[in-house]
Amino acid sequence: MVSSFDTPDIPLIDFGPFLNGSAGDRTRVAVSIDAAFKCHGFIYLSNHGIDQRKVDECFGWSKRFFGLTELEKKNMQPSQSRSHYRGYSGVGNEKVREHICTKEGFGYGNPEDKLQPNIWPPEEFLPGFRAFMEDFFGECTKLAHQLLNSLSLVLDLSSSDTLTESHARSVFNMDLLHYPGVPTQLLHAGTLARLPAHSDLGTLTLLFQDDIGGLEIADLSSANTENSAEFEKDGSFRPVRPLPGTVIVNVGYLLMRWSNGRWRNTIHRVVGPPKSIPVREVPDNPKPTRSDVGSLEDTTPERYSIPFSIVPDPETMIEALPGCWSEDVPRRWKPIIAGDYLRNKLEAIYA
Numbered sequence: 407m408v409s410s411f412d413t414p415d416i417p418l419i420d421f422g423p424f425l426n427g428s429a430g431d432r433t434r435v436a437v438s439i440d441a442a443f444k445c446h447g448f449i450y451l452s453n454h455g456i457d458q459r460k461v462d463e464c465f466g467w468s469k470r471f472f473g474l475t476e477l478e479k480k481n482m483q484p485s486q487s488r489s490h491y492r493g494y495s496g497v498g499n500e501k502v503r504e505h506i507c508t509k510e511g512f513g514y515g516n517p518e519d520k521l522q523p524n525i526w527p528p529e530e531f532l533p534g535f536r537a538f539m540e541d542f543f544g545e546c547t548k549l550a551h552q553l554l555n556s557l558s559l560v561l562d563l564s565s566s567d568t569l570t571e572s573h574a575r576s577v578f579n580m581d582l583l584h585y586p587g588v589p590t591q592l593l594h595a596g597t598l599a600r601l602p603a604h605s606d607l608g609t610l611t612l613l614f615q616d617d618i619g620g621l622e623i624a625d626l627s628s629a630n631t632e633n634s635a636e637f638e639k640d641g642s643f644r645p646v647r648p649l650p651g652t653v654i655v656n657v658g659y660l661l662m663r664w665s666n667g668r669w670r671n672t673i674h675r676v677v678g679p680p681k682s683i684p685v686r687e688v689p690d691n692p693k694p695t696r697s698d699v700g701s702l703e704d705t706t707p708e709r710y711s712i713p714f715s716i717v718p719d720p721e722t723m724i725e726a727l728p729g730c731w732s733e734d735v736p737r738r739w740k741p742i743i744a745g746d747y748l749r750n751k752l753e754a755i756y757a
Contacts, residue, residue: 416623416646416654417442422453424556436556440669443657447670448623450652455552456545458651461614461712464542467535468582468710471512474531482512482525491579491752493525497586502602503635509600509676512582514539516547519577521720539580546612546714547576553610553655554716561729572722573609578715585620585676585709593678593706600709601676603638607751608658608717615654618709621646624673634673643675660718660747663739666730678706720745 419438423431442449472479476496484490492513500507514524517540526536554569563569585600592598600620615621622643629641646654662671718724725741 416446416448416450418450418452418649418652420453421451421455421552425453425455425552432556432559436560439553439556440560443669445670446623447657447662447672448646448674449655450649451655452652454549454653456549456653460542460545461653463538464582464614464712465616465710467532467538468512468584468712470532471527471535471582472510472584474527478527478531479510479512482527484525490522492522502599502604505599505602507601508588508598509583509585511584513579514543515579516543516576519575522577543578543580543714546580547578549612549653550576550578550610550714550716557661561727563728567728569609572718573716575719577719578717580714581712583711583713585711587705587708588678590678590704590706600678603634603643603673603675605634605671605673606656606658606715607660607748608715609661609664610658610716611654611656612714612716613654613656614712614714615648616710617648617650618707619645619647619679620676620709621654621711622675622677626670626672632673637673638675641673643677646674658716660724660744663742664724664727664730666726666735667738668730676709676711717748718744720748 417438419435419442421435424435427435439449479494480496482494483496484493492515495511495513497508497510498506500509500511514526515522517524529536551570551573554573558568558570565571588598588600593600603624613621622645624637625642625644629637631637631640656674657669657671659671662669720743722744723741724744724747726737726739731737
């Protein structure tokens with residue numbers, strides 16, 4: 407499990423010409439996104455149409471939410487049903503391959519989604535919180551559909567087959583995430599984990615991150631495996647440094663499968679911010695000696711991020727899209743139903 411300290415060559419794509427340009431401009435941007443997703447599965451997107459002041463305000467609301475008392479936050483937890491993914495999730499409620507994630511979150515979605523009702527704090531706790539979050543969800547939804555339009559354009563999909571049609575109900579998910587400060591030595595040694603190596607489940611993820619850092623993506627040339635657990639053991643990762651004014655966009659598993667492997671669903675993780683100092687081994691349940699105290703008490707600062715998960719309508723059949731297969735490039739996977747796949751995966755995460 408190695409980290410490299412060079413920034414990966416994740417393309418920076420100006421989305422402004424797609425939103426406001428000519429037909430030729432739109433095509434050029436779509437082709438650039440296609441090429442980046444083929445090679446990296448990740449992009450930085452600038453001029454994406456969401457005002458940076460709104461992004462900053464969302465981070466402000468996130469800090470205020472996680473500043474509520476534990477009791478106030480726990481009152482916003484969903485019922486014991488593993489099929490309800492809205493509301494507050496405390497530190498340790500989520501796991502990846504049996505690793506407990508040291509983060510807390512607040513999730514919400516489309517207010518029109520009756521199958522996943524949102525759980526909001528009482529207005530007197532955070533006046534204006536719900537109204538802002540619903541508005542910000544709408545801003546991200548608009549961007550989501552524009553990105554889906556760009557991918558449909560590059561595949562030359564017919565009007566009835568566009569990716570936007572498969573996401574017409576916009577049953578998307580927004581999460582406010584808070585990674586509390588943790589002992590730096592334990593984090594870098596792997597005794598604690600913020601978010602272990604994994605790949606996203608849906609179509610695309612939009613990610614807004616603060617300036618702390620810690621997101622890393624797999625260096626695909628460093629290990630001959632696409633398995634997250636094996637890659638974290640044998641491969642190396644590169645930091646995805648925060649780039650002001652941009653949103654990170656990455657390919658989810660369902661889109662990789664939909665595109666017949668044309669677009670990469672790249673493994674990534676959240677660790678401590680990049681460090682160039684060597685890390686020594688720390689035993690499980692360490693009992694620090696006097697010489698250990700300085701390193702174990704050094705704290706990695708808390709981190710905030712805001713992922714927006716773009717997923718298909720639940721009944722959508724995921725099978726190779728036109729333009730992604732041929733006699734020479736056969737279909738790699740059998741069709742699956744998006745909702746069934748996502749439900750099974752989420753139940754495992756929150757088991």
